[in-house]
Amino acid sequence: MRHATIIGTGSYLPDNIMTNDDMARLVETSDEWITSRTGIKERRISTGETTSDLAYEAATRALSNANLDAKNLDLIICATISPDSFMPSVACIVQERLGAINAAAFDLTAACTGLIYGMAIAASFIESGMFQNILVIGAETLSKTLDWSDRSTCVLFGDGAGAVILSASDQKEGIMSITLASDGSKQDYLCLPAIPLSNPFIEKGEDVIKPFITMKGQEVFKFAVRSITDMIKKLLSKANLSHNDVKYVIAHQANQRIIEVAAKTLGIPNEKFFINLDKYGNTSAATIGIALDEMVQKDMLQPGDRIILIGFGGGMTSGAILLEWS
Numbered sequence: 001m002r003h004a005t006i007i008g009t010g011s012y013l014p015d016n017i018m019t020n021d022d023m024a025r026l027v028e029t030s031d032e033w034i035t036s037r038t039g040i041k042e043r044r045i046s047t048g049e050t051t052s053d054l055a056y057e058a059a060t061r062a063l064s065n066a067n068l069d070a071k072n073l074d075l076i077i078c079a080t081i082s083p084d085s086f087m088p089s090v091a092c093i094v095q096e097r098l099g100a101i102n103a104a105a106f107d108l109t110a111a112c113t114g115l116i117y118g119m120a121i122a123a124s125f126i127e128s129g130m131f132q133n134i135l136v137i138g139a140e141t142l143s144k145t146l147d148w149s150d151r152s153t154c155v156l157f158g159d160g161a162g163a164v165i166l167s168a169s170d171q172k173e174g175i176m177s178i179t180l181a182s183d184g185s186k187q188d189y190l191c192l193p194a195i196p197l198s199n200p201f202i203e204k205g206e207d208v209i210k211p212f213i214t215m216k217g218q219e220v221f222k223f224a225v226r227s228i229t230d231m232i233k234k235l236l237s238k239a240n241l242s243h244n245d246v247k248y249v250i251a252h253q254a255n256q257r258i259i260e261v262a263a264k265t266l267g268i269p270n271e272k273f274f275i276n277l278d279k280y281g282n283t284s285a286a287t288i289g290i291a292l293d294e295m296v297q298k299d300m301l302q303p304g305d306r307i308i309l310i311g312f313g314g315g316m317t318s319g320a321i322l323l324e325w326s
C-alpha cells in the first residue's frame with residue numbers, strides 16, 4: 001500500500017524578537033503574568049515580511065532538507081488565517097516564487113489545526129495515487145490581526161511559518177492514522193472577522209467590524225485540553241498502541257499549561273511533549289511545522305520513532321496524526 005511519509009521539513013521566523021518586557025511597555029501586563037499563565041517568554045513579530053514571504057522561506061528550507069526540486073511538487077497547500085490577500089492565495093504566490101510549475105496550489109482555513117488538515121488532505125491525495133510530492137505550509141503574520149491594546153490576546157500570538165513535504169512511499173513508515181473533527185457550535189470561542197457584507201441592497205449600519213482576533217480564553221483552554229486528551233486516546237486505540245509506544249507528542253503551541261493539564265490527565269510524562277512556545281508564542285497554523293522542524297534540526301527523531309502531531313483551534317477545529325518517522 002502507498003503511504004505518505006515526511007521527506008523534508010523547514011521553518012522560518014522573522015528576526016525581530018519581542019519580549020514580555022517589550023509587551024509590558026505597550027499594555028498593562030508583566031513578564032511574570034505572561035510566563036506563569038502561558039509559558040511564553042518572547043515572540044517574533046514581522047517588521048515588513050508578509051505571510052507569503054515567511055511561507056516561501058519555510059518552503060525553500062523544506063525543499064532543501066528533502067533534496068527535492070520544486071518542479072517535482074504536484075501540490076502546494078498553505079494553511080493560514082492571515083493570508084496576504086483572499087486572492088491570489090499564499091500557495092499560488094509561493095508556487096510562482098519557487099518555480100513549482102507543475103504544482104496545483106490552494107490555501108485552507110482551519111485556524112491552528114490548519115497544518116494537520118493540510119497534511120490529512122495531502123496524505124489522501126498520495127494514498128489515492130493522484131500525487132507523488134506535496135508541500136504543506138502553515139504560515140501566519142498574526143501580528144496584523146491583533147488588537148495591540150487588548151492584553152488578553154496580544155501577548156499570546158506571534159508570526160512564523162513551518163513546512164513539511166510529504167511523499168509517496170511503499171515502506172510501512174509514514175502516516176499511520178489521522179483523526180479530524182470540527183464543532184461549529186463553538187464558533188464564537190475564537191473569531192477573526194473578514195470583509196463585512198456590503199452592497200447596494202444593504203443599509204449601512206453603525207457597527208464597525210474590527211479585523212482583530214477575539215477569544216473566550218477559558219472556553220478555548222477547556223476545549224484544547226479535551227481535544228488533546230480525546231484525540232490521543234482515539235489515535236492510540238485505533239493503532240492498538242499505548243503512549244509508551246510513542247516517543248514524542250507535538251501539540252499546537254498555544255499555552256504550556258494546556259499541554260501540562262492534558263499530559264497529567266493522560267498520565268503521559270511532560271517530557272514527551274515538545275515545547276518551543278516560550279520562544280515563538282502561538283503562531284496558529286505554523287506552530288506544529290516549526291516545532292517539527294526544530295526537532296529535526298536538533299536530530300531528535302530517529303527512523304522508527306512514533307510521534308503524534310495534534311492541533312486545535314478556531315472553528316472550533318481539531319485534528320491529530322500518528323506517524324512513524326522514516
Ligand code: UT7
Nearest residue numbers: 028029030033037112151152155217218220221254255313
Ligand atoms: O490557538 C488557540 C488560541 N488560544 C488559546 O489557546 C487560549 C487558551 N486560553 C488561555 O491560554 C488562557 O485562558 C489565557 C492565557 C488567555 C488567560 O489565562 P486565564 O488564567 O484564563 O486568565 P483569565 O482570563 O481568567 O484572566 C485572569 C486575570 C483577569 O483579571 P481579573 O479579572 O482577575 O482582575 C484578566 O483581566 O488576568 C487578567 N489578564 C491579564 N493580566 C495581565 C488578562 N490578560 C492579562 C495580561 N496581563 N496579558
